[in-house]
Amino acid sequence: MKNLLRANLAMLAVIIIWGISYVSIKVTVVEIPPITMALIRFVIASLLLGIIIRRVEPQTKLDKSDFPKMVLGGLFGITLYFVLENIGVKYTSATNASLIVSVVPIITITLDVLFFHGRISLIKLLGVGIAIGGSYLAVTANGKVEVNSTHFVGNILMVTAMLSWAFFTLVNKSLQVKYSGLFLTTYQTIFGTLCFIPLSLLEYREWKLFSLTALGNILFQAIFCSCIAYLLYIYALKRLDVALTTIYLNLIPVVGVLSGYLILKESVLTIQLVGGLLTLLAIVLINFELGTLQKGPVNKGNPRTAGPLNEEKLYLD
Template identity: 25%
Template sequence: MGQLSHAVHNPDSMKKLPQLSPYLLLTLANLFWAGNWIVSRAFRGELPPVALSFWRWAVALLCLLPLSLPQVRRDWPQLCAAWPWLLFFGALGTGGYNVLVYGGLQYTTAINGTLLNSFIPIMIVLISWLLTGKRLHGRELAGILVSFVGVLAIVAHGELQRLRELTLNVGDLWILASVLAWSAYTLLLSRRPPVHPLSFLTAISVTGLIFLLPFYLWEMAQGRHVIPTPGAIAGIVYTGVFPAFLGYILWNRGVAEVGAARAGLFMHLVPAFGIVLSMIFLDETPAPYHAAGIGLIFAGIWLNTRRIG
């Protein structure tokens, strides 16, 4: 997902970034996250789901440490005091969410996966409403609904009858489980310790790897190993550097400037980019309903952000 919608405002951590539009930063983050889904689907034979998740976060951690070590040292007492929550965030967010996504993509297409992932903003709003009664403002809700109609248009292939006949395979169910996991993770982030964003990401990268290790060992015991082809190695490097590392930094800066509600709507760009990337790299054929759906997704984003100036 592309992920880490929990980013908090900390201008000092991002002051070295060029002064680019926050919407460009959010768009790039979602482009990187869409590529994550393509890599998992394309190399599902060479990269088992737990292995890909484990090595993705190992690469991300290597990228993070040179930047985050000073903050980690400063925040060490708070991180130690919050270790139960850090274990939870690592297990549910960086570990569990990615395993469920990669597991689902063993059985369903990248397009289906990214579309189902678009339920995250809706799921967050629904759970927030059920538990706390918190609702979005009218314009924000309208933007989400318009974008979601675009998602449904793509799912239905532009035909209402397809929605009535829609069936889910086991991979789709795994993806929906990941949607629930990420939504719960996001809503519980109010319990995160008050530390630097890079300290927090480093900590949950470590706890996520700890959570994944026994599952990775079990996966290998079942005879599922990484097949180290050049493409598979490149895929691991890509998922670690771009979605997990750079995607977070760009997302953090964008959220800091426009707020979580508006930034969350940009998650609907993942299926839009996913469709285009699937056509390019997975040899899937475009259709008119893809264009209509993508147009509605962008219309929803425009509706939600047009007053910003």
């Protein structure tokens, strides 16, 4: 009973940490250029994950044949994703960002069908259609496309970041058979961090000393979002039914919206909430069809698209 309570508390901590990460990013990009911020964050995260993996899996080695895929995963899942997300959050609200993130599983399913000949049922098709409608409402806010709007540009960057993440999950499919989620996360974080270095040089004119508040937020993102929350997620995933963990993770956008409202005083339109709810409904529909309301095998990886909905779970926000 105590283990069950601890696992539920762990998942509660996970959704709170990942849910408020968008607020943390929004606050930090005011002072630190977005790519530079990502580089600092993931240098710290790489060091911490490297220490952890040496203690937990000292015997696991990366096969040379998997090196290209591991680098590609780091490029899509760390470098491109966080470059696009950090810049996107700079130009949109933390609320919008957290709503848009919920569409990742739908994008992954669509790409799987288009490029990997994945099968799509009527329920999946219905879910994708509902999610597209919900995402449109969340991104446009008023149901109209205003290309000149700063928020619209930020929202499109966020959607592009989700596409990058979806490609990342597909690249990782074969790697998950051979390596643990922690191993994949560690190595792809390291490779992704190395890719940040040349890109960060584009922002050198904006480099300056930053405040303790910005430093605190970067440490929060590196230590809590990229390391502690992920370890808590692994702990909970081993002890809770996969359907329950999926429900928890679907609450992350809710926490994101609430934290944006409470901490940053961001406003959220009713139509955006409707869009977010439609996206969540689509995810529930697809999860129901895939049997997540029953017990099933736990997938490896890391949880941005957690549960049987996708076979990859790398949530580093």
